[in-house]
Amino acid sequence: MSSASFTPPWNVQRLPRADGRVFLVTGGNAGIGYFVAEQLSGTGATVVLGCRNPARAEAATASIRARVAGARVRAVRLDLADLSSLETAVESMDVDRLDAVVHNAGVALDDPPRRETGDGHELMFGTNHLGHFALTRWLMPLLSAAPAARVVTMGSFAAKSERIELNDLQSRTDYRPKRTYGRSKLAQMYFGIELDRRLRAAGRTVTSVVVHPGGALDSLTPSRPPVHTRTTGARLSAAPAALLLQGKHAGAWPAVRAVLDPAVAGGQLWGPRVFGLSGEPRQEPIWSHLADASVAAPLWEASRDLTGADPGALPG
Structure with a gap:
């Protein structure tokens, strides 16, 4: 094999350079999104954090700059629960182009009662799925201006056991927070797969990839004060879980690879290597229910009707 054709194995600790490229990470001020942003900032790219809370955005950018020399990181105010604000946020x-967006931001509620966005959508479905669906429509001109942009959608391992109820997308008749959260993330994943199919059919250069972080726990996540602080007690109590699960810094790895690795292709699903729960990122087979076009197509149409946006309809 000639040296020109050799591609080194992926190394999460030694990422390729991305100087001159621009990436947007929604929810980049906390959790997995923060670590996606921190890791991408180390490649020389400009990283924009899309955050609802300006104070938390400022803390996250300061933390990244303190850890990454010369980091080109900044924030914009982004509220995915307010569909009317998204065009202005973009x-x-x-910027005149966008090389990748990581759709990471999300809301997870543990207890009733059911809550709604200002647009009248169930809060988790409206933020996690509909917000990103509509945001992509406004980002598409910037993505199309880049030579080979990527939309990276962060799903969840919790979505693997869920199924979309097309007759109750807003959980009006049977609201259970954990199930509603899992279904909102599953809807996001359907969107990512269907978006790539529509982009390919339209001959677009933008691709769409779906990832999930596996089992990522705060208690296994290294401290990044004031963004995240892990106590000694939390670290010790989580030691048994570390045999199978991981921290949110590692949960970021599939998304970071999906943004940077030229070998990643549209329509793929990437997650952790070990049982889909922990370890370095790898491509995995599309979950059988994610390949169901009889769900993906009507979900897309319903999302378009609910948001008034169609991410795949713009020319370019």
């Missing part, structure tokens, strides 16, 4: 990025 304009405020003040």
